[in-house]
Amino acid sequence: MTAQTIAAGGVELAGVALAPLVVGGVQWLKARAQGRRGASALQPYRELRRLWGRAGVRPEPSSGVYALAVPVAVAATFLALLLLPIASIAPDWGLGNDALVLFGLLAVGRFALAAAAWDTGSGFELMGAARDLTIAVFVEALFLVVLALLAFPAHSTDLVAMSGAAASGEAWREPAQWAAALGLGLVILAEAGRRPIDNPDTHLELTMVHEGPTLEYAGRDLALLHWAAAARTWAVLVLAAEVLLPHPGAFAVQLLWLAGWIVVFVVLLALAETIQPKMRLLRVPVLLYGGAVIAMLGLAGRLLGVAA
Amino acid sequence: MTATGAAACAGAGLVAAGGLGALTGRVRASLTAQGIGVGLTAVAALVVFAGGAPVGAAFRSGVHPAFGLDALSGFFLLVLCVVALPALAYARAALPVGGRSVALAALTAAFVLAMAGLVAARDITTFLACWELMTLVPAAAMLVARQDEEVRRAVMVYVGITHVAAVGVWATMLILSAHGVLGGAPLGPGGLQSFVLVAALVGFLTKAGIAPLHVWLPRAHPVAPSHISALMSGVMIMLGIYGLSRVLFLWLTAVPTWVGVVLVGLGSLSALVGVLYALVQRELKRLLAFSSIEHAGIVVLGIGAALLLGSAGQPQWAAIAFAGAMLQILNHAAFKGALFLGAGAVADAAGTLQVDRMGGLLRRMPVTGGAIGLAALAIAGLPLLNGFVSEWIGLQALLRLPVEETDGLALVGAFGAATLAATAGLAALCFVGVAGLMLLGHARSPEAGAAREPAPGVRGAVAFLAALCLVLAVLAGVLVPRLAQLGPGSWSGSAALGLDLPGTGSLPTPLLLLALAVLTALVTLARGRRRAAPAPVWVSGQQDDSPLAWTLAGFTKPLRLMVDGVLRTRRDTVTTSSAGIVEAVRFRGDVPHLFDTHLFEPLLRLASRAASVARRMQSGSLRAYLGYLMVLVFVLLLLLRLEILS
Known part of the structure; x- marks a missing residue:
């Protein structure tokens, strides 16, 4: 194992610590953009510390499913971080580096929290879980079309190979890549639970999507769930920076590219949240369909040999 | 005769003896004998599938009966045994003594023998005879088990549609036999091949329950006794795929590309139709029947991908796509078998099949409930369980087209992959809801609150199949290379601990599962055992009473609203008011099955009008x-x- 793979593994693990910073950064920048002072970007860490010291609750009725859901969701999200390519390489944890498996591991948390929602029988939790699973139907279909575009240069769904093929940025000469960028952007918004698909700041039960299933949790469970949500955002952002965006150069330069793209994403997310209100739930599929149609057009464009 | 052949024959003989013995009235002894027979057959099937030499005769064109097993037959025989063994154990524990059980036990033996005979048939006489028996025996079992109007209508539709479609099977087999294809050279392209292809698609896909010829399936499967439903859904419909695979990959050569495109189209349609209508059902067995249509669709998508990849010059991936479809069949047998047997157990314990009237069954019946939960998660495609593994292979196979090709096939592949992904998402919504409603939360009816764990035989049968879902996920790396040798193309992958397919980032299920389990344990430890205050769930400060409890209809409401343009829900609101005061509001909503109302019923009306004309001639x-x-x-x-x- 070379020093570079060790460093890449280190960055993968550092994601565990860095993920809340991304969420905090978006919140801070959003507040600034909206003319408020806002909490510091480190606020999520303080929240995690505060929640870690609190006692939990045990809703009536609930069984082991409610208690087990959080560790399963957190473990699956952590495994997803280990599948990410960093600067076009990844250490061999023996877990593979497949794009669909990564997406599947992110879905495990959705399953676990939906099961916990049924366990407590809470209407608001179930409402959020049902919406989350419903939106996932369209997101998964969209992701597959986007993957069909992004996997073409490497002829592989191996994330390391895809990342290597995307490094030079050659693919951006084709309209297919632009279509893929649009589609992947929508996937990021949905997976990270951001506006216009979901509002991470909502405190009204009736409007919650991702926040809904966390409603019955408190204390350490809630802290873990907050971390898992941040880690999911981190995972999709790193994924986009590696397999979609150009990052040429040597290993160290590629790491700088990665950091730069993450900062760009934070700015973009903050701006999008500032100018874009949440969409009506029933209109979300139209948005995602639209993304899938454009991605399909990108595919058709490639077949016809259209070049930008 | 080799030892393997002798074991298979002895097994079949024991099943037959058990079936005849049932007529003497000793139902349990009969089912035990059948179970031992199936176990013996399973060993023989496993040996042949795992790489033992073929036993018995090879396919021949004549009409003299002949039996034999090759690797593909061995695999399907194994699928049959995997479901039949727990189904017999279930029947042995659940069927009451005497009465209808005598006939049911005998018919179960006949059904198992007919299906085993079909996969072992090596000539058209046996093949077609077993094909017809396989259709008729479960019809008889349905009529024995229940004798009301609903079951008579269901059997009528089932027998009618499958027999009309059987014309396709007969035509296919007779033409292939007459041209000496069965015993010799495969049939090349041409007019005759096209005719055979159309006939085979209609005949075999109807049996597999592929839309738009699926309307018999959601009628027939729910009214059969549960162990027969498990066999019908887990094995019988997939034997349509067995016939189709032989025709497409062994008896015909250079199959044109349009067949692959048609299969991807029909597979996508069935997968979506099956899961969408499963979502709107309230009765468990009917829901499971629609889900069988979905899974048959997923298998057909895989077969279509195998054909397209073969014609696109990717023999490696053609073989893997076929292996994925076969693995899907085995996986489906495991979780659908578990769910149908579990549905039977729950119906006995909670006195209802309405999912909205169950609830809290995991606490009342931990073994059966836990097994149903595991099977439901597997069928929902929970990552790392067996359903996810075969869907992952299917998705990768379809993605191979846009990732490697730059012609129209790329669009077909991307479309198929997107449909399959949406199907997986819908199945997750459906089965998380079903499992949650049945197993978790409060009991939603007094009967469900008094449910008890069923007899050990029933429990064991459901638990065996559910455990198989986990085992198959771990063993995928061993099974896929072997399955890839049974169909088209060639792939030189060898058995390994995980799935390492070319051009993918690999799916090492054993390690991923292990890592997930270890990490979950670590997180649980880190969370520690802290004080947790009991608290009622948050319902905006109101009393938590049962009218507020969620139903499956509520859980799927966002999706039903989003796709209402396709589903066309019928809603009826009746408001009664007197003197300007509303006294009562009644609401009724249901989702009609559009294939019934727009396709099947008009055809049925036409057919009965024709029949009445014909009747006038019969003076x-x-x-x-x-x-x-x-x-x-x-x-x-x-x-x-x-x-x-x-």
């Missing part, structure tokens, strides 16, 4: 029949005279 008077004969002779003579007939 029963001898003079009329003599008249018909004279007209016939006259017409034939006229045709001869005009030299149309020579």
